[in-house]
Amino acid sequence: MIPSETLPPELRVDGLWWRKFAWLGSVYGPEWWKRYSPPVIAAIIFSVVGRNRRGCIANMRRVVGDRVPGAAALAALRTFVEFANCMTETLEYFGPKPHPVQVDLPEADLVEKLIADGRGLVVVTGHFGNWDLAAKRLLSYGRPVHVVMAREANASMHRYQQQLRESASIRIVFSDTSLFSTLNLVHALRANEVVAMQLDRTPPQARTVDVPFFGAPAHFAAGPFHLARVARSPLITAFAVRMGVRHYEIRLGSAYDVPQWARGKRLASVAAQAVADFEAIVREFPVSVLGFLGRAGAHSSAAAIAARA
Numbered sequence: 001m002i003p004s005e006t007l008p009p010e011l012r013v014d015g016l017w018w019r020k021f022a023w024l025g026s027v028y029g030p031e032w033w034k035r036y037s038p039p040v041i042a043a044i045i046f047s048v049v050g051r052n053r054r055g056c057i058a059n060m061r062r063v064v065g066d067r068v069p070g071a072a073a074l075a076a077l078r079t080f081v082e083f084a085n086c087m088t089e090t091l092e093y094f095g096p097k098p099h100p101v102q103v104d105l106p107e108a109d110l111v112e113k114l115i116a117d118g119r120g121l122v123v124v125t126g127h128f129g130n131w132d133l134a135a136k137r138l139l140s141y142g143r144p145v146h147v148v149m150a151r152e153a154n155a156s157m158h159r160y161q162q163q164l165r166e167s168a169s170i171r172i173v174f175s176d177t178s179l180f181s182t183l184n185l186v187h188a189l190r191a192n193e194v195v196a197m198q199l200d201r202t203p204p205q206a207r208t209v210d211v212p213f214f215g216a217p218a219h220f221a222a223g224p225f226h227l228a229r230v231a232r233s234p235l236i237t238a239f240a241v242r243m244g245v246r247h248y249e250i251r252l253g254s255a256y257d258v259p260q261w262a263r264g265k266r267l268a269s270v271a272a273q274a275v276a277d278f279e280a281i282v283r284e285f286p287v288s289v290l291g292f293l294g295r296a297g298a299h300s301s302a303a304a305i306a307a308r309a
Contacts, residue, residue, distance in 0.1 A: 016156040026091035034092065035245065038084035046080045052293055056080070059292040062214045063282060078287040082242060086130045086290070089246055093133060094164055103137055103240075104249040110236060114255060115141050120189030120233040123196040124224045125240075126278050127291030130248055131198070134240035136168050137250065138194050146171045146188055148197045148223070182227070189231035197224045199278060200291045209268050211275045214282075220275055225267050229258040235270075237277040241285050253277030 010016045025033055046053055056076040064075050093101055114121050123138065125131050138145045147170050162172050173181050185195050199220045202208050207226070208219040228235040237253030254277060258270050282289050 010156045016160055019157060019160060022087060023091045023095065026088045027095035027097055034088055038088045039081045042080040042084035043077065045084075046077050056292045059289075060286065062216070063286045063289075075287055076292070079289065079292050082287045083290050083293060086242055089242075090130060090132045091164075093136070094168055099246055101133065102247045103133070104243070104247075106250065106252050110252050110255055111138075111238070112141060114234050114236060115143055115192065115194070117234070118192050120192050120231060121194050122189070122224050122228040122231075122233050122235040123194060124199055124235055124237050124274055125196065126200045126282075126289070127198055128278075128281065129240040129242055129285070129288045129290070131196075131240060132165065133248060134238065134250065135165070135170050135196055137240075138196065139169060141194070144171060144188065144193045145169075146173055146185060146193065146195045148173045148185070148195060150174070150198075150201045185227060186231045189227070189233045195227065195233075197221065197227075199224065199274065209271045211268065211272045213275060213279060220271060222267070222271065225258050225262070225271050225274075228256075229260060229262055229267070232260065235274070237274050239278075239281045239288075241281070241288055251281055253281075 008015075012018075025037065029037075053076065056079055057072050060075040060079070061072040064071050066072055089101070092098055111121065111123070125134065135145060135147050147165065149172065165172055173185065189195060202219050202221050207222040209222040209225070210217050211220050212218070213220075224235060227233075234255050234257055236255045239251045239253075241249045241251055243249050254273065256270050256273060259266065262270060
């Protein structure tokens with residue numbers, strides 16, 4: 001078998017050719033294909049990409065334990081399946097023939113209240129569940145939404161994913177862009193707009209804060225907390241959990257104000273509270289942590305918990 005890493009970027013399992021094939025099936029395929037092919041395809045990929053499989057199993061062992069033989073491996077396989085289902089429903093939802101998607105909101109909509117305060121809002125999530133659907137759902141509050149994200153690991157996917165999200169009126173800002181992009185985000189927040197960021201995707205050059213995660217130190221993005229501090233905007237943790245076929249639930253954590261003078265330990269204290277929200281949702285829905293698909297030690301704090309054990 002040819003190792004995935006030796007193939008051209010477009011032909012790798014995370015490459016453009018396979019994503020376009022997935023888009024065709026997700027948008028135009030029959031319902032039976034959309035329901036039953038993702039688990040099969042996910043299982044095939046699970047068996048092929050050894051480095052990612054081993055990393056995912058190692059990470060899952062920290063969450064679900066290893067007292068039951070095979071529990072971590074089974075949870076890792078279910079994570080691959082969850083990713084496949086989320087991707088299928090995302091591509092369908094962003095495509096020309098979307099099916100209705102049920103999105104359950106919390107009884108107390110804290111996001112609406114915070115936006116009504118007029119100070120903008122920093123929404124922090126993780127590489128968890130269906131973050132694309134959650135970003136599009138934020139548009140329903142009537143404010144522009146800016147999503148800060150790392151570039152795709154596979155270069156062939158970069159422009160394709162950007163166009164997919166921007167077709168839904170989501171404004172994409174890449175985390176490795178210039179200082180002017182950061183200043184634009186501060187301006188957007190002061191105009192009462194929404195900025196969404198992931199905690200657990202940290203490119204090598206990014207500013208990070210070390211916070212314990214499942215009993216091991218891990219790097220989390222410091223950017224969301226500095227941005228909220230400079231713009232004087234509230235910050236809230238939010239996660240989109242897949243509950244069933246085209247059915248998601250938005251889970252909100254706590255809202256935080258990052259003091260203007262917060263630096264060092266004080267900023268890390270606020271970050272630790274947000275990470276605690278993330279760890280709580282991971283404990284409840286471990287197979288939704290799609291950051292675990294990365295190999296242990298990758299630039300993702302979720303993946304890094306095993307590497308640092």
